[in-house]
Amino acid sequence: MAVQNELGTDTSSGRVSPFYDPRIRGIVFQAALVIFVVVLVYIGASNAIENLQSQNIASGFGFLGNTAGFAISQTLIPYSVTSTYGDAFVVGLLNTLLVAAIGIVLATILGFIIGIARLSSNWLVAKVATAYVEIVRNLPLLLQLLFWYFAVVKSLPSPRESYGPLAGIYLNIRGLFMPKPVFGPGSWLFDAAIVVAIVAIVVIWRWASQRQAATGQQFPTLWTSLALFFGLPLFALVVTGFPVTFEMPELKGFNFTGGMRMEPEFVALLLGLVIYTASFIAEIVRAGIQAVSHGQTEAAGALGFRRGLTLRLVVIPQAMRVIIPPLTNQYLNLTKNSSLAVAIGYPDLVSVFAGTVLNQTGQAVEVIFITMLVYLTISLLTSAFMNWFNLRMALVER
Amino acid sequence: MSVAYVRETPAEALPPPSTAVGAIGWLRANLFNGWFNTILTLVGFYLVYIIVVPFLEFAIFDAVWTGENREACIGPEVGACWPFVWAKFGQFMYGTYPDPQRWRVDLVAVMFIASMVPLAIPGVPYKRWNAIFFFAIFPVLAFILLVGGFLGLELVETARWGGLLVTIVVSYVGIVASLPLGVLLALGRRSKLPIIKTFSVVFIEFWRGVPLITVLFMSSVMLPLFLPDGVSFDKLLRALIGIALFSSAYMAEVIRGGLQAIPKGQYEAGQAVGLGYWQSMRLIILPQALKLVIPGIVNSFISLLKDTSLVLIIGIFDLLGIIQRNFTDANWATPVTSHTGYLFAGLIFWMLCFGMSRYSIFMERRLDTSRR
Numbered sequence: 001m002a003v004q005n006e007l008g009t010d011t012s013s014g015r016v017s018p019f020y021d022p023r024i025r026g027i028v029f030q031a032a033l034v035i036f037v038v039v040l041v042y043i044g045a046s047n048a049i050e051n052l053q054s055q056n057i058a059s060g061f062g063f064l065g066n067t068a069g070f071a072i073s074q075t076l077i078p079y080s081v082t083s084t085y086g087d088a089f090v091v092g093l094l095n096t097l098l099v100a101a102i103g104i105v106l107a108t109i110l111g112f113i114i115g116i117a118r119l120s121s122n123w124l125v126a127k128v129a130t131a132y133v134e135i136v137r138n139l140p141l142l143l144q145l146l147f148w149y150f151a152v153v154k155s156l157p158s159p160r161e162s163y164g165p166l167a168g169i170y171l172n173i174r175g176l177f178m179p180k181p182v183f184g185p186g187s188w189l190f191d192a193a194i195v196v197a198i199v200a201i202v203v204i205w206r207w208a209s210q211r212q213a214a215t216g217q218q219f220p221t222l223w224t225s226l227a228l229f230f231g232l233p234l235f236a237l238v239v240t241g242f243p244v245t246f247e248m249p250e251l252k253g254f255n256f257t258g259g260m261r262m263e264p265e266f267v268a269l270l271l272g273l274v275i276y277t278a279s280f281i282a283e284i285v286r287a288g289i290q291a292v293s294h295g296q297t298e299a300a301g302a303l304g305f306r307r308g309l310t311l312r313l314v315v316i317p318q319a320m321r322v323i324i325p326p327l328t329n330q331y332l333n334l335t336k337n338s339s340l341a342v343a344i345g346y347p348d349l350v351s352v353f354a355g356t357v358l359n360q361t362g363q364a365v366e367v368i369f370i371t372m373l374v375y376l377t378i379s380l381l382t383s384a385f386m387n388w389f390n391l392r393m394a395l396v397e398r
Numbered sequence: 399m400s401v402a403y404v405r406e407t408p409a410e411a412l413p414p415p416s417t418a419v420g421a422i423g424w425l426r427a428n429l430f431n432g433w434f435n436t437i438l439t440l441v442g443f444y445l446v447y448i449i450v451v452p453f454l455e456f457a458i459f460d461a462v463w464t465g466e467n468r469e470a471c472i473g474p475e476v477g478a479c480w481p482f483v484w485a486k487f488g489q490f491m492y493g494t495y496p497d498p499q500r501w502r503v504d505l506v507a508v509m510f511i512a513s514m515v516p517l518a519i520p521g522v523p524y525k526r527w528n529a530i531f532f533f534a535i536f537p538v539l540a541f542i543l544l545v546g547g548f549l550g551l552e553l554v555e556t557a558r559w560g561g562l563l564v565t566i567v568v569s570y571v572g573i574v575a576s577l578p579l580g581v582l583l584a585l586g587r588r589s590k591l592p593i594i595k596t597f598s599v600v601f602i603e604f605w606r607g608v609p610l611i612t613v614l615f616m617s618s619v620m621l622p623l624f625l626p627d628g629v630s631f632d633k634l635l636r637a638l639i640g641i642a643l644f645s646s647a648y649m650a651e652v653i654r655g656g657l658q659a660i661p662k663g664q665y666e667a668g669q670a671v672g673l674g675y676w677q678s679m680r681l682i683i684l685p686q687a688l689k690l691v692i693p694g695i696v697n698s699f700i701s702l703l704k705d706t707s708l709v710l711i712i713g714i715f716d717l718l719g720i721i722q723r724n725f726t727d728a729n730w731a732t733p734v735t736s737h738t739g740y741l742f743a744g745l746i747f748w749m750l751c752f753g754m755s756r757y758s759i760f761m762e763r764r765l766d767t768s769r770r
Contacts, residue, residue, distance in 0.1 A: 022675070030593040037597070044624035051623050122435045123428035124442040138751035139744050140704040143718055147740045155733075336609035343711055354615050364619040372608045372616070379607035 063361045072347045074263050092352030100335040103273040111281025118286045136279040149268035149344040168248050176262040177249035184243035193236035201225040265346035277334045288323035328386045471732040478738040482730045493560015502543045556634040560715040568706040575642035580649025605647035613640045618712045652694035656687035696758035700751050718743050
């Protein structure tokens with residue numbers, strides 16, 4: 001205060017001048033930001049309204065009820081040329097979710113195998129895994145997709161000369177053909193058996209872990225679960241006299257009929273996504289396992305754990321804590337990357353909705369808004385789940 | 399008790415068995431210890447054999463190296479058609495940039511490399527001036543040289559740009575534009591002012607939540623609607639705006655990581671010597687935080703470089719796009735043309751990305767002082 005008095009500044013209130021007051025500055029900055037955003041939105045919106053009127057483009061979401069008038073090659077719900085744009089949207093969304101779901105499962109499996117292989121004591125295996133990661137990770141995904149589609153899938157042989165690695169499975173330029181299970185009457189017992197088996201396995205796991213925690217006695221949960229999972233449905237099949245038959249794909253003329261068919265675009269997209277994402281997952285897995293300090297492994301060894309048990313009970317649970325957050329990130333990336341399907345013509349959300357529907361209706365604002373909203377919802381839901389999961393998994397320190 | 403014989407000197411150590419040293423020992427220890435590892439090794443050898451051998455045959459041994467047109471590359475067992483790449487090399491690098499003007503691109507490339515290399519090598523002095531040149535002066539010079547239209551330079555429309563030129567321009571602009579935006583957003587996200595914080599969080603999470611392809615669609619189809627009548631942006635510029643906004647969200651998260659790594663004492667020290675918010679950010683926090691996140695910035699640059707190939711979907715011919723477009727050239731239509739093109743694109747992308755990822759690892763080791 002004394003110094004300030006000598007300088008002759010205002011000391012009556014003990015405050016700095018309003019120009020230097022952080023509180024006032026904060027209010028000014030925020031007001032400026034609000035005004036900036038509002039002005040930007042206003043200018044953009046008024047331009048958009050004017051442009052839309054001059055170009056005679058309708059606005060609003062009424063177009064979703066109009067007839068689409070185009071066919072889609074792969075549909076999970078009934079869809080025809082007479083369906084609406086809304087139906088086309090659902091078809092695209094389901095196709096995106098389908099490729100994302102299958103891709104996530106396969107990429108996780110491949111990624112874990114390669115990540116563990118990178119840490120293998122086997123020199124060759126470790127080097128092969130490293131080479132895989134370094135090559136795949138440093139090539140653009142779009143290049144890989146184009147390669148898989150145009151250079152690999154499109155140069156597969158014709159149906160007459162298709163590859164048949166296993167009986168009933170055929171790979172050719174028209175796609176991948178597989179036997180299709182046909183459920184006859186009485187197969188509900190089979191479905192019921194699967195549900196019962198899963199419920200029983202969950203119950204047994206809980207009971208066994210509680211008993212082990214209380215008494216130390218172990219129970220062969222793995223073998224029991226396997227037996228239940230395969231035994232019960234098989235038993236149901238035997239009781240009902242095998243109501244399930246397989247419809248085999250058959251070569252008729254120039255193409256296969258019957259059976260299940262995976263579109264070539266789907267095969268290429270899935271291959272590209274899985275191979276690309278697996279290289280990132282492999283790195284995450286490797287980093288996660290290396291993050292568990294070696295002392296943990298040694299401590300488990302000192303307690304007399306076998307190597308498999310050490311991995312299962314000591315290393316992996318701790319590594320998972322490090323692995324899961326970036327792993328979810330990769331799942332999200334895979335889902336977002338599936339939008340590259342538009343480059344190879346797989347009918348996903350972006351290709352069907354933001355591509356064909358946008359071109360036909362011209363309602364860019366609404367279409368792009370809906371498309372982005374879908375991806376945003378998926379990513380926000382995933383991060384909400386992630387936060388919940390992290391809370392559960394977080395290290396409880398005493 | 400008498401002892402019949404006592405050795406007075408220790409016996410010479412026997413040499414290790416021949417199966418434990420040398421090449422055989424190494425093989426036994428690293429490839430064939432146990433039946434499981436032996437199986438793995440054999441599977442590994444088989445995998446390498448079925449992938450590497452056909453690849454080498456295609457790319458080198460069976461490849462055609464000279465020729466004038468498609469005739470050279472047609473045959474039963476022909477590998478890569480390299481004459482296709484030689485013939486189209488100019489296009490792959492410059493697009494359809496007019497031939498007599500290509501020296502301008504070359505000059506920009508020389509300036510780019512000459513200012514980037516000293517910036518990347520830690521020991522070279524004058525980092526500050528170098529950075530100012532690379533991030534502020536060079537973009538202006540490059541714009542004047544590449545676009546032209548004044549100073550006696552012929553105007554070259556961006557529609558004629560293509561190939562590696564577009565790939566590098568898009569990713570460079572993406573990074574340079576996203577750095578300042580990213581810094582502001584990262585500071586905003588850590589700010590105590592509620593509106594600024596909310597705005598930053600929403601902005602970052604929005605761009606991180608949508609795929610780049612929808613952003614490109616948005617900038618190519620939706621953006622023109624929001625501009626007043628008569629004002630139209632160049633197609634490349636529209637894509638650049640979309641990419642810059644998109645990558646600034648990712649950059650913000652990278653920089654936020656750096657800000658969080660600065661100990662609280664540094665902030666408090668800034669306040670203690672009487673620095674205001676911006677002063678302490680500019681003089682104390684950001685220099686340290688930005689240095690910490692150099693590997694992260696390089697990694698975003700790598701993913702941006704890979705992502706730029708997406709611009710081909712909205713009809714801009716980057717390296718991959720222009721290669722793809724040349725597959726339809728009837729002069730070079732052979733069964734191996736597309737394979738060769740993808741191989742060439744892959745080689746260039748891989749060299750750029752792999753080189754940068756090595757650099758990022760090198761910087762990470764250099765900046766990580768915890769092990770010493």
